[in-house]
Amino acid sequence: MDNNLLLEMREIDKRFSGVHALDSVDFSVRKGEILALMGENGAGKSTLIKVLTGLYRKDGGQIIFDGTERNFHTPQDSQRAGISTIYQEINLIPHLSVAENIFIGQEPRNAFGIDWDSVNKQARQLLLDNGIDIDVTQDLASYSTAVQQMVAITRAISQNAKLLIMDEPTSSLADDEVQVMFSKMRELVAKGMSIIFISHKLDEVFTICDRTTILKDGKLVGSYDIDKITKLEMVSKMIGRDASNVLKRTVGVYEEKPGTIPLVHTKNIDNRVTLHGVSIDIRPGEIVGIAGLLGAGKSEYAKVLFGCDNTYTGTFEVEGKPVRLKSPKGAIDLGFAYCSEDRKVEGIFPHMTITENMTITALPRISKFGVVDSKKQKAIVDKYIESIRIKTPSSEQLISNLSGGNQQKVLLGRWLSMNPRLIILDEPTRGIDVGAKAEIEALIREFSQNGISVLYISSELEELIRNCYRIVVIRDGQNSVELTDQDITEENIMKYIAKNAKETEVDHG
Ligand SMILES: Nc1ncnc2c1ncn2[C@@H]1O[C@H](COP(=O)(O)OP(=O)(O)OP(=O)(O)O)[C@@H](O)[C@H]1O
Ligand SMILES: [Mg+2]
Numbered sequence: 001m002d003n004n005l006l007l008e009m010r011e012i013d014k015r016f017s018g019v020h021a022l023d024s025v026d027f028s029v030r031k032g033e034i035l036a037l038m039g040e041n042g043a044g045k046s047t048l049i050k051v052l053t054g055l056y057r058k059d060g061g062q063i064i065f066d067g068t069e070r071n072f073h074t075p076q077d078s079q080r081a082g083i084s085t086i087y088q089e090i091n092l093i094p095h096l097s098v099a100e101n102i103f104i105g106q107e108p109r110n111a112f113g114i115d116w117d118s119v120n121k122q123a124r125q126l127l128l129d130n131g132i133d134i135d136v137t138q139d140l141a142s143y144s145t146a147v148q149q150m151v152a153i154t155r156a157i158s159q160n161a162k163l164l165i166m167d168e169p170t171s172s173l174a175d176d177e178v179q180v181m182f183s184k185m186r187e188l189v190a191k192g193m194s195i196i197f198i199s200h201k202l203d204e205v206f207t208i209c210d211r212t213t214i215l216k217d218g219k220l221v222g223s224y225d226i227d228k229i230t231k232l233e234m235v236s237k238m239i240g241r242d243a244s245n246v247l248k249r250t251v252g253v254y255e256e257k258p259g260t261i262p263l264v265h266t267k268n269i270d271n272r273v274t275l276h277g278v279s280i281d282i283r284p285g286e287i288v289g290i291a292g293l294l295g296a297g298k299s300e301y302a303k304v305l306f307g308c309d310n311t312y313t314g315t316f317e318v319e320g321k322p323v324r325l326k327s328p329k330g331a332i333d334l335g336f337a338y339c340s341e342d343r344k345v346e347g348i349f350p351h352m353t354i355t356e357n358m359t360i361t362a363l364p365r366i367s368k369f370g371v372v373d374s375k376k377q378k379a380i381v382d383k384y385i386e387s388i389r390i391k392t393p394s395s396e397q398l399i400s401n402l403s404g405g406n407q408q409k410v411l412l413g414r415w416l417s418m419n420p421r422l423i424i425l426d427e428p429t430r431g432i433d434v435g436a437k438a439e440i441e442a443l444i445r446e447f448s449q450n451g452i453s454v455l456y457i458s459s460e461l462e463e464l465i466r467n468c469y470r471i472v473v474i475r476d477g478q479n480s481v482e483l484t485d486q487d488i489t490e491e492n493i494m495k496y497i498a499k500n501a502k503e504t505e506v507d508h509g
Contacts, residue, residue, distance in 0.1 A: 006031045006066060006163055006194045007052075013060035014044075014051055014218075016401070018393035021047045023218045024061070029163065034185060034195045036205045036226070039215035040238055040433040041405030042391035045198050046088050048215070049165055053078040053085050066162060076105075084161035086152045088168050088198075088404045088431075094141035099123035101140050102155045126154050131180045145172040145341070146294055153181055157188065164188065165196045168404065170204060171430050172341070174294030174459055182208050200405070200433050201460070202231050216240055239435040251445065253485055254286050254469035263422055263453050264305065267315040274300040275312065276477040280455075282422065287444065287454040289468030291461060291493050297477040298457045299341055302424050305455065306338040307331040335421035337361075339412060339428055341457070347411045350400040354392060355381045357399045358413045365418075384413030388439050405432045412440060422453045429463060441467050461490050473497055 007029040014022040022044050029035050037045050050056040052063060054072030063070050065081060072078035075085065092101045099120045100107075108118045123136045132150050140148060149172050156164055164185075170178050185195055185208060199205055205212065206226060214221040214237050221237050235243035262281040269278045274297045282288050290298045303309045304316070307325030316323055318334055325331050331338070340347065349357055359366065359377050366376040381395045390409045392402055399407055408431050415423060425444070429437045444454055444467060458464050464471055471488055473480040473496040481496040 004030050005064075008064040009048070009052065009061065010064075011061040012048065012051060012058055012063075014047055014056060014058055019218075021218050022051065022058075025215065025218070025220050027213055027220070028223075029194050029196060030211075031194055032189050032192050033210045034189055034197055034208055036209040036212040037196055037198045037215070038205065038212050038234065038238055039221075040391075040435055041409070041431075042217075042403040043215040043238075043433075044218040045215060046167055046403060047218075049085065049087075049167055049196070049198075053083055053165070055087075079159070079161075082162035083165065084156045084159040084163070085165040086156045086167060086169050092140055092148060092152055092155070095139055097137050098127070098134065098140050098143070098151055099136040101151055102126060102136075102158060104155075106159070123154075126158055127151070130154050130157075130184065131177065146174065146177065149173055150177060150181075153184075157184055161193065163194050163196070167198045168200070168431055169197075170199055170201065172427075177294065178204065200431060200437075202234065202434070205234075206231065214238055235434050238433065243434070251287065251467050251469060254283070256283060260284055261320045262317075263319060264455075265315065265317040265320070266305070269301065269304055269312050269314040269316065270477075271300065271304070271309055271312040273311075274477050275304070277314075277479065278472075278474055278477065279314075279479055280472050282453045282455055284453055285448050285451045286470065287448050287456055287468045289456045289458065289464035289471040290474060291458075291464055291471055291497060292474040292480075293497060294459070296474050296497075298474060299426055300477075301474070302338065302340075302426050302455065302457060305331070305422075306336060306424060332361075336424065337415040337418050337420035337422070338424040339415045339426060341426040341430070348399055348407060350398070352399060353396045354385070354390070354399055354402070354410050355395045357410050358384065358417065361414055362417050380417045381413075384409075384417060387443060388413060389436055405436065408432055409436065409440070416443065416447070420452060422455065423447065424455045424457075426457045427459065428456070429458070429460075437463070461493055464488075464493075465490060 005028050009027040012022050012025045025048060027048060039045050047056065051058045054074045054077050070081065102123045103119050107114045108122065109115055120136055127134065127136065130150055132147065134143065134147060140151060149169060153169055170181065189195060197209055209226050211223060211225055212234065213223040216238060232243055260283060262283045264282040267279045269275050278297060278301050280288065290301065292298050300309065304312050307328045307330045310326055355377060358381050362380060363372060366373045384390065385395060388409045390406050392406065399410055412428055429440055432440065448454055456464060456468055465488055471483045471493065473493055475497065483492055
């Protein structure tokens with residue numbers, strides 16, 4: 001074996017019923033490199049990782065790690081051998097404290113057993129090093145997905161492994177947290193560690209990775225040095241066709257019909273905790289984006305609109321009439337739909353099929369006397385499986401057997417199939433590959449053309465810029481600026497997004 005290689009996987013094969021998830025895949029990682037493992041949703045990335053770490057048993061092939069052929073039977077096996085993994089599904093324990101989660105199985109001990117003082121102190125310090133200042137004695141579940149993700153990263157980093165695997169670690173993180181993580185990663189590889197990095201955010205991959213290996217439909221496409229491949233080439237290899245059309249800005253100018261009143265009019269929404277004066281109007285058929293840092297109040301504003309937060313003051317009108325929503329039911333009755341950012345908590349029923357998960361909100365519409373019209377149900381499900389390309393052998397597959405991105409698509413299908421008047425999308429394409437992202441975005445624009453309003457929340461500026469007629473930037477729970485048409489540029493948004501935007505403005509004159 002080449003001395004430079006830390007890991008070599010040869011002719012790896014893995015089948016699930018109906019799916020050939022890995023088809024004789026060769027894969028290797030060099031010492032001290034950051035390797036991007038790329039591919040569309042369902043390409044086999046997470047499966048390759050799970051076969052490596054012993055979470056899944058392989059059907060064929062050979063794994064050589066650190067000079068020896070290995071067959072890890074459990075994730076603990078591979079961890080002991082020096083592989084530290086952040087799985088795509090955060091694999092922490094929600095009802096243990098943050099500190100316990102970081103040190104599980106490796107707690108510092110003293111003469112009396114586990115040294116809790118030391119556990120808490122060390123956990124706190126490790127998190128502080130990653131820019132996270134929280135009470136580590138609280139249950140993990142009490143924190144946002146982003147914080148949980150940082151905890152998972154901190155735990156993995158603290159294990160001093162030879163190989164660190166990160167399967168979409170940044171999907172919930174804001175830019176500054178990603179930057180902290182990147183500088184950690186650079187420190188680690190400088191010490192000789194290798195990292196496998198999986199992400200659908202191309203910018204990240206091009207910033208931090210040395211090399212990339214691309215999979216498609218369970219097969220190896222090839223491996224390339226990052227500085228010898230362009231974004232466009234990478235995406236084209238991932239989707240197996242020319243990607244020039246996939247990455248363009250497509251939205252035009254919003255044409256307001258005279259005399260129309262906004263569907264939603266909000267002014268000075270304030271809940272005294274996270275919102276301190278947000279004012280946004282959404283007109284019929286308009287796609288309005290909200291940009292802002294993590295914690296700026298984006299999702300909190302969405303929750304007010306959907307009746308999840310009844311503590312606010314301020315004006316909230318729908319078609320000119322004041323409303324006061326006491327619960328999401330009231331919002332649904334108004335024809336609002338809400339695809340929340342936290343799909344694990346609020347969205348997925350893991351023990352149900354794709355069909356059941358997708359049509360759960362549509363049931364009243366497609367049932368008669370309590371009996372579901374299965375023809376209508378099938379038509380809805382088939383339509384979305386096709387139009388947003390959900391990769392599955394059948395609509396009767398359990399949702400938990402789908403790849404992460406495809407689970408997200410099922411949820412999106414659920415809300416889209418409701419035919420709402422307003423659809424609130426909070427990070428709708430998180431974890432979704434570029435090709436499918438383009439399809440989802442096209443679908444959203446189609447909705448807008450049919451008069452449906454969209455509130456689009458995303459931490460990916462490119463995505464907002466591509467799709468929104470108008471973008472409201474919020475900062476610290478307040479409107480920072482509202483941009484339209486040609487003023488919608490990344491530079492402009494960045495200028496108003498940051499905490500020190502006021503200073504920046506002064507600097508400019
Ligand atoms: N436990 C399972 N049972 C059945 N099929 C599975 C299982 N796990 C994965 N698959 C299938 O294997 C294929 C590869 O899935 P995998 O999760 O590896 O994709 P991925 O590249 O990680 O995608 P994503 O970007 O969406 O996370 C998919 O078709 C998926 O549906
Ligand atoms: Mg995956």
